[in-house]
Amino acid sequence: MQKSSKIIILGAGLSGLTCAYYLKKDYSIFEKGSRVGGLCRSEKVNGFTFDHTGHLLHIKRDKNKKLIRELLEKNLFLQKRKAWIYSKGIYTKYPFQANIYGLPSKVVKECIDGLREIRTNRKRYAVHRKPVDFKEWIYRNFGKGYAKHFMIPYNEKLWTVPLEEMSTEWTRGFIPIPTLKEVLAGARGRQEKDFGYNIRFYYPLKGGIEELPQSFLSAVKRINLNLKATKISLKDKKIKFSNGREIRYQRLVSTIPLPKLIKIIERIPEKVSKASKRLRYVSVFNLNLGIKRENISDKHWVYFPEKEFSFYRAGFTSNFSSYLAPRGTSSIYTEVSYSKDRPLDKKRITKKIVKDLIKAGIITSRDKILAKLVLDIRYAYPLYDHNYKESVATSQRFLRKNNIYSTGRFGSWEYLSMEDVINQGREIAQQLNGQ
Ligand SMILES: Cc1cc2nc3c(=O)[nH]c(=O)nc-3n(C[C@H](O)[C@H](O)[C@H](O)COP(=O)(O)OP(=O)(O)OC[C@H]3O[C@@H](n4cnc5c(N)ncnc54)[C@H](O)[C@@H]3O)c2cc1C
Structure with a gap:
């Protein structure tokens, strides 16, 4: 002993x-x-660096900004989020609820009408009463149109369960709730405001997110x-x-x-x-690809609410920092969630993801894949059920x-x-x- x-x-x-x-x-x-780092590790394959899915530092407290600057020194930079949603065959800016300009006019109308109804009939929809579940929370805050066209399909895809099974404790801070005026500005393509907790993010210039846990090692000893x-x-x-x-x-x-x-x-x-x-949880199957083509996208990440795409999100690692991919190439990460409630066929999913990336126009069948890395994250999201x-x-x-x-x-x-x-x-x- x-x-x-x-x-x-x-x-x-x-x-x-x-x-x-x-x-x-x-x-x-x-x-x-x-190695140290847990979920914040980075893996190197054929000159590409991949994180265990996108890991961006959205830092609110000055104390923590100071800490990461001290730890990472010059190996850190701040950038503005370029986050989008792909649905109905087009890209709209994140968050969906504040940027519906460009979607089919029927969709825009349903979203606005639903929101108007809920915001002008507050008594009828009992907005003073705490919603009983996440689905009701969505209807109360966004109305029928937003529920149908984004909120329900996206969240059911991510969380893998019917939203009636989920409680609402976790929503505060994560899901932006714009005013009707802001929504209307977004519907006319005149949105000037950025929403959400993650407008800007810090990220290491070189080495991927693992640079952060590694940087603790000058001060933290006695690690077995x-x-x-x-x-x-x-x-x-x-x-x-x-x-x-x-x-x-x-x-x-x-x-x-x-x-x-x-x-x-x-x-x-x-x-x-x-x-x-x-206690229930959601797992994430994370496929990372290195592609022999530069500037494959000008975005950081994209949400995919529709069922026809296997992933709920895809992002572009090489756009976080150009040091993460060799010159003349790009890198992509995709996230597919699964759980005991919705198991995943892991033998088939990689092929399906590649097919879906082609369907979304992100890669083409002629693109050469130079690196492929599967990271299967068992504990990814705690599930907030009742x-x-x-x-x-x-x-x-x-x-x-x-x-x-x-x-x-x-x-x-x-x-x-x-x-x-x-x-x-x-x-x-x-x-x-x-x-
Ligand atoms: C899909 C996904 C995307 C994310 N994106 C972001 C993002 O963009 N921005 C952001 O800020 N956060 C993000 N996060 C959250 C972030 O990853 C976590 O909050 C953070 O990394 C958790 O750190 P931790 O130390 O609590 O846990 P972990 O990183 O899980 O560390 C736990 C450690 O315990 C070790 N361990 C487990 N069992 C044992 C055992 N029996 N004995 C000894 N050791 C053990 C593990 O190996 C691991 O190293 C994301 C998380 C996920 C899953």
Whole structure:
């Protein structure tokens, strides 16, 4: 048995690394992978660099801007989002609800009429009452037309379940809600405003998003790679790892997916085990391609609400930074979601994605594919269903009672950005520093 580190951190993704960075006490990190970074890793294939799907730094807090500037120094630049939607055979600017100019006039009319109806009959649509589910939330905020032409098909595609199964806690901040005046300006092609939390983003000039987790390593030490936590004894405050090594802890910070953590804890109460098993998630099949043609697109990423396209989003890695693809080429990432509710035929999907890229006019059948990389992200989005709140609360209450801080995107089981997990990692370090 090894002598205890006071604080053990499980997982060297962005949340675990940030926590260690701000800790003023003795700690050790254990990571099951062979590199740090978790979801923020980047892979190199034939001269192309691909992230585990698009990972852009939308930073709101000055404190975090300062942190990433200190960490990445000159290897960082800020750019303005070029995000679009492809539907009915044309591109409209993101967000759909504020930029419907150019769509067939019937679609524009249905969207405007539906929104007018909902905004002028607030009593009839009971807008004062909390919507019972995500589908109702969509109808209440956008009306029938927007629901039909974008909101429902896009979200059902992404979340893989009927939207009546989803709650609405996560929507605040993610989905922009323009005023009727702004919508009308957008319908006339006179939209001047940018909407949403992600108007600008930072991104490393060279190396892909993994440069960020790697940059922590000048300050964060005591990282043990290739060690997976396999068992936790709460009674002895002891963790066992995949190589048989055991270590004691005083405080445990875990960034591994919440149900996985609960599963490896010995003698877990039935109620907690049941709650964690109820947590649902969406996975993402991410196909990345390197194409022998430059300037394949002038966009950063595009949303695809329609069923006929397998992916809900496709983006252009080489437009985040030209260093991510060799000269004379372009690179693309595509995201297809799946879950237990909507399984994916992984044998066929790669071919279908390529076909759909051709159908959308992004590549042609003559384009030469120089690199192909599949990244299958099992835990991609926590699914906010009607059991969500109670299941997370039951699990977290139990863990906190046992001095375990379960944090990060899947540790806290929240729809969190990189900035959010940086905030969480820092907050936990501050709490632990004060104990
Ligand atoms: C499809 C997708 C797109 C995204 N796009 C963006 C974006 O554009 N902008 C943005 O800000 N955010 C984005 N995010 C969110 C961002 O990736 C996360 O918020 C952040 O990377 C989560 O970091 P984390 O440390 O919490 O988790 P992770 O990165 O998952 O780290 C957890 C670590 O724990 C390790 N681990 C797991 N089990 C064990 C075990 N038993 N023992 C030891 N180690 C273990 C894992 O290997 C991993 O390294 C996106 C996420 C996804 C899925």
